Amino acid sequence: MFAWLCENPTGVDALTWQELPTPEPAAGQVRVAIRAASLNFPDLLIVQNKYQLKPPLPFVPGAEYAGVVEALGAGVTRLKVGQNVACLAGTGGFGTHVIAEAAMCLPLPDGFPHVDAAAFIMIYATSHHALVDRARLRAGETVLILGAAGGVGSSAIQIAKAVGARVIAAASTAEKCAFCKGLGADETIDYGSQDLREAIKGLTGGKGPDVIYDPVGGALAEPAFRAIAWRGRYLVVGFAAGQIPALPFNLALLKGASIVGVSWGGFARQEPEASAEALAELVRWYGEGRIKPVIDRTLPMAELKAAYARMGSREVKGKLVLVNP
Template identity: 80%
Template sequence: MHAWLCENPTGVDALTWKELPTPQPKSGEVLVEVKAASLNFPDLLIVQNKYQIKPPLPFVPGSEYAGIVRTVGEGVKHLQVGQHVACLSGTGGFATHTIAPAALCMPLPAGFPFVDAAAFIMIYATSHHALVDRAQLKAGETVLVLGAAGGVGTSAIQIAKAVGARVIAAASTDEKCALCKSIGADATINYSTENLREAIKALTDGKGPDVIYDPVGGDFAEPAFRSIAWRGRYLVVGFASGPIPSLPLNLTLLKGASIVGVFWGGFAKQEPKASAAALAELAQWYAQGKIKPVIDRTMPMQELKAAYAHMGSRGVKGKLVMVN
């Protein structure tokens, strides 16, 4: 097998494409032949030693991937050799083969392409947990999605529409706003050229959004939160812009609003049955055509460093997927 090995987490340049012995699965594990692996923001942080999870060295990055089960470890009952699976295990995906915990493998229904499957769990599970579980979003409510043209942003638009909500998508270019409209957003805000608070006010008749989905953080968090509706829910999904914002807590009092943390990894560990039920609903929505990952492009696995550079340029719309 071959894999991108991180022996020193100083950044993307330290990754090397190496030939390694193909491992054998232990109890509760499976060997997966990787067909596709998506590139997510945590995959950049983890090779820079900036992510909250710091795997022992050396490790193979690639948190999310899809492929074919080639060997099954002892005690694994729900997966068979030859089965198609998607997995979000945190590491191991940027390779030709990887060992995956069987419990974290999602069996793929027939006709679910590997590229879509590799771009599925992280963004849709996060957005489903955020909007359906944590925000208790209801039909007819209004959702503001920040960073709406990215991976989680595009999934949030689709899930909010599947629930029956109105979606305002905020992104940094007219091209990204057009993409958001094409996948169901009811209105868009280009926050490079428009004043965010004024645009929100105009689009909600002064009421503000019931739910704000924020995977960006940084400078937009406070103006967005100041615009939230009475009893609004502000979803803290991530900090793609870098800085972690500080919000004046008196605003929660004045707005009767909630600041709600969204950490799908913790949810999946603490509440595995609820997480599995959410994934099953998402697979059903995919089969019904309600949700479909937006794929920016696919690239050969060996061009991973170029893919990281493209992601770093903030030019990605949807998901980047590496293929073997």
């Protein structure tokens, strides 16, 4: 097998494409021939030693992938050789083969392509957990999505519309706002050229959004929170801007608002049955055509560094996916 190996987590440039022994699965594990793997923001942080997950060195990055089960370890009965699966394992995806825990593999129904499957679990599970579970978003409510043109943002637009909410998509350029409109957003805000707080007020008649979905953080957080509706729910999804904001607690008091943490990984570990039910609903929604990953582009697995560079340029709309021949 071949894989991108991180022997020293000092950044993308330190990754090397190496030939490694093809591993055999232990009990409860499977070997997956990787067909596609998506690039997510944590995949950048982990090779910079900035992510909360710090795997022992050396490791193969790539949190999310899809492929074909190639070999079974002892005791594995829920999967079979030749079965298509997707997995969100944290590491291992940027290569040709990987060993995965069988319990973490999502069996794919017929008609679910590997490229879509590799770009599915992280963004849709996060957005479903955020909007449906944590925020209890209801039909007719208004949700503001920051960073709406990115992977999680685009999934949040689709899930919010599936629930029946009104969506205001906020992004950094007019081009990205047009992209969000194409995904079903009802209104958009270009916070690269508009005052975010004033634009929110204008689009909500001064009431503010019932739910704010924030995977960006940084300087956008406080003006967005100041515009939130009474009893609003502010979803802390991530910090793509790099800066973790510090919100004045008096704002939550004055608005009767909630600051709600969103950690799908923690949810999946602490409440595995509820997480499995959410994933099953998402797979069903995919089959019904209600949600579908937006693929910015696919690149050969050997061009991982070019994919990282594109992600760093903030030009990505949707998801970047690496593919093996």
